[in-house]
Amino acid sequence: MNEKDFNGYSETDAIRTQAERTDFREHSVPLYLTSSFVFDDAEQARALFADEVAGNIYTRFSNPNNTEFIQKLCLLENTEDGIATASGMAAMYISMASLLKSGDHVLASRSVFGSTHQIFNVIFPRVGITHTYVDLDSPETWEANILPNTKMIFVETPSNPALDIIDLEWLGKLANKYKLILNVDNCFATPYLQNPARWGAHLVTHSATKWMDGQGRAIGGAVLGTKELIKEVRFFARHTGPSMSPFNAWILSKSLETLAVRMERHCQNALQLATYLETHNEVVKVKYPFLPSHPQHELAKKQMRYGGGMVTFEINGGIDRGRAFLNALKMISHSANLGDTRSIATHPASTTHSKLTDAERSAVGITPGLIRVSVGLEEIKDIIADVDQAIGNSLLFS
Numbered sequence: 001m002n003e004k005d006f007n008g009y010s011e012t013d014a015i016r017t018q019a020e021r022t023d024f025r026e027h028s029v030p031l032y033l034t035s036s037f038v039f040d041d042a043e044q045a046r047a048l049f050a051d052e053v054a055g056n057i058y059t060r061f062s063n064p065n066n067t068e069f070i071q072k073l074c075l076l077e078n079t080e081d082g083i084a085t086a087s088g089m090a091a092m093y094i095s096m097a098s099l100l101k102s103g104d105h106v107l108a109s110r111s112v113f114g115s116t117h118q119i120f121n122v123i124f125p126r127v128g129i130t131h132t133y134v135d136l137d138s139p140e141t142w143e144a145n146i147l148p149n150t151k152m153i154f155v156e157t158p159s160n161p162a163l164d165i166i167d168l169e170w171l172g173k174l175a176n177k178y179k180l181i182l183n184v185d186n187c188f189a190t191p192y193l194q195n196p197a198r199w200g201a202h203l204v205t206h207s208a209t210k211w212m213d214g215q216g217r218a219i220g221g222a223v224l225g226t227k228e229l230i231k232e233v234r235f236f237a238r239h240t241g242p243s244m245s246p247f248n249a250w251i252l253s254k255s256l257e258t259l260a261v262r263m264e265r266h267c268q269n270a271l272q273l274a275t276y277l278e279t280h281n282e283v284v285k286v287k288y289p290f291l292p293s294h295p296q297h298e299l300a301k302k303q304m305r306y307g308g309g310m311v312t313f314e315i316n317g318g319i320d321r322g323r324a325f326l327n328a329l330k331m332i333s334h335s336a337n338l339g340d341t342r343s344i345a346t347h348p349a350s351t352t353h354s355k356l357t358d359a360e361r362s363a364v365g366i367t368p369g370l371i372r373v374s375v376g377l378e379e380i381k382d383i384i385a386d387v388d389q390a391i392g393n394s395l396l397f398s
């Protein structure tokens, strides 16, 4: 399963983009755990602070590990510039707070990550930034919801956990028609599977905590985009301090070296699990972007290299059966994270999305028996065997 030219993603860039080698001639890039950097002389210090020369001053502003991580990501996402953040949420927050002001409006897809909802619903209203939610599966409603004060479109595609998709090319054109900033949270797809900038996104935001780290160790995020926009984001970050720690940048940059091979296997396993689940008579519905039964299958194939590592399915028997299924799992972890070598299952209705009303849940496709699986890198026969026995045993004990 290889189409190297799908989006210009280069595994060589992911592996060979490295901070400059020091006099120790190390092969692997060292960890620069230093809070500040020394100046050569008074003139260099002045020039650094005046932005006349590039260089490190203080790790809140920049650090060789963070710079390496971001240079790599910019190559992989086809963006001009970027900044690494302490978490995915720091990335989401500063990508909006640095560019929006009181009185501005955001058009956002309804099924955004839980904490992104809290930013829209609770935090931004305090400073007079408003939003309207629109549905990924009804793009015809989007244009009508653009207001004179709309400044940004914010979307996740594929969405969590419903795995709905929106046409990024169409969205890029809509954003340009109204001179709006298109901001895409590309966490679920990763730069290997989808490049929003290629379709016109001005900002690409990430939680690096998930597939990018891929091994459940580090929290991190990134905001990538045009030079012009990142200049504002960088100013905001430098003075408010959500920067990534060099330690996490060092881990995450190493993780990117293997992103492509890991994602290929995650996607291969996910497609096999989804295909198996479609044949199971206790499973009412399976959603996976690369299954022909997905309502936006053709679109998924157009803008994504493969279908991603997430599979959702609706188990027969509603909320109690969903919970019994999780209790019956033997190998697959029951955890709120995703994007790990280990397969992880969650029951959104009683956990991540329990604070939503029934109506809000159903509006984003979360039915009572919905199970979300982040498909890991274990042997696919072992993943399927565990899901299979848990479906059987949840019937006995539900």
Ligand SMILES: *Cc1c(COP(=O)(O)O)cnc(C)c1O
Pocket: 087, 088, 089, 090, 092, 113, 156, 160, 185, 187, 188, 206, 207, 208, 209, 210, 219, 220, 221
């Ligand atoms: C996890 C996640 C976030 C938040 O990232 P953190 O690193 O946990 O702060 C944002 N968006 C999506 C789609 C996510 O899955």
